[in-house]
Amino acid sequence: MSEVNFEQKGIVFNIQKFSVNDGPGIRTVVFFKGCPLRCKWCSNPESQLPKVQPFWDRQKCEDCRHCLAICPQHAISVEINHIHIHPSLCNACGLCVAECPQKALELQGQEMTVTEVMEVVMQDKVFYEESGGGITLSGGEMLMQPDFALELLKAAHEMGLHTCCETTGYAAAERFEKVMEHVDYILFDLKHWDAKKHQQGTGVSNELPIKNMKATFAKGKTVLPRIPVIPGFNDSLDDAAQLAKLLKAIGVERCQLLPFHQFGENKYDLLDQEYDYHDTPSLHREDLEDYLHVMIGEGIEAFL
Numbered sequence: 231m232s233e234v235n236f237e238q239k240g241i242v243f244n245i246q247k248f249s250v251n252d253g254p255g256i257r258t259v260v261f262f263k264g265c266p267l268r269c270k271w272c273s274n275p276e277s278q279l280p281k282v283q284p285f286w287d288r289q290k291c292e293d294c295r296h297c298l299a300i301c302p303q304h305a306i307s308v309e310i311n312h313i314h315i316h317p318s319l320c321n322a323c324g325l326c327v328a329e330c331p332q333k334a335l336e337l338q339g340q341e342m343t344v345t346e347v348m349e350v351v352m353q354d355k356v357f358y359e360e361s362g363g364g365i366t367l368s369g370g371e372m373l374m375q376p377d378f379a380l381e382l383l384k385a386a387h388e389m390g391l392h393t394c395c396e397t398t399g400y401a402a403a404e405r406f407e408k409v410m411e412h413v414d415y416i417l418f419d420l421k422h423w424d425a426k427k428h429q430q431g432t433g434v435s436n437e438l439p440i441k442n443m444k445a446t447f448a449k450g451k452t453v454l455p456r457i458p459v460i461p462g463f464n465d466s467l468d469d470a471a472q473l474a475k476l477l478k479a480i481g482v483e484r485c486q487l488l489p490f491h492q493f494g495e496n497k498y499d500l501l502d503q504e505y506d507y508h509d510t511p512s513l514h515r516e517d518l519e520d521y522l523h524v525m526i527g528e529g530i531e532a533f534l
């Protein structure tokens with residue numbers, strides 16, 4: 231058994247208990263901060279930046295501008311009659327959060343050690359044992375913090391837990407393999423079959439994810455590919471057919487569809503960040519019946 235560095239630190243923005251949608255059984259999901267992709271529909275935009283940052287609640291803010299006056303980094307300015315926090319300048323000192331009279335600011339993310347995370351995760355060990363669950367690493371993209379991910383996975387195994395991850399697969403092959411060696415079940419997102427469209431929607435090409443997905447299947451790992459179905463991006467029946475063909479060529483037999491939803495909409499407001507999907511309705515099972523049938527017709531056992 232490899233030694234675990236329990237003092238390894240990482241930045242986590244949420245630890246969610248009793249999840250039943252992030253791998254088998256009842257699970258605790260650890261959300262890593264930092265992602266190399268910029269998916270325009272992202273439901274966790276607070277996960278993208280690999281550092282602690284303030285959320286600003288415009289409903290609570292009374293525009294007193296005290297935060298602007300006290301910020302030691304001059305990271306707050308006034309733009310179109312409201313304050314705006316510049317993430318590149320902010321060092322997450324927390325002064326504005328502590329001093330805001332309206333409690334309109336809140337820090338997102340915190341640095342934690344492997345020991346601190348595992349203390350929370352192990353509180354529900356009995357539920358994992360009864361349900362076949364365990365720990366799931368999510369994000370963001372856990373591969374942005376590979377050392378933290380690795381030590382957390384090793385610690386979980388040492389404590390007898392089943393490990394799972396949700397990944398974009400966007401990492402150099404060596405890093406990807408090193409971390410995945412300690413993952414029992416991989417939930418692997420695939421966003422688009424076409425490299426150009428993948429680039430337009432996520433900011434990066436699909437080459438690395440496809441290469442890593444192929445390598446993972448070739449190694450016989452337990453993998454479930456998942457496709458977020460996004461209106462206007464990859465929701466046509468031709469997209470369904472092309473995605474199914476690509477998955478088949480990789481050796482995939484089944485995949486899960488994740489219909490677009492609006493759970494993250496208000497977070498863009500809290501980050502004072504643009505969101506292209508404000509007026510896009512969520513998709514439901516009935517919207518994806520034809521999409522499912524096309525994939526099944528192409529030989530992929532697709533489900534929601």
Ligand code: SF4
Pocket residue numbers: 286290291292293294295296297298313329330331332333334335
């Ligand atoms: S200190 Fe608080 S209430 Fe005042 S402008 Fe800043 S966020 Fe708004």
Ligand code: SF4
Pocket residue numbers: 284300301302303304305306315319320321322323324325326327
């Ligand atoms: S957390 Fe600190 S550096 Fe960041 S905006 Fe607030 S006062 Fe400025």
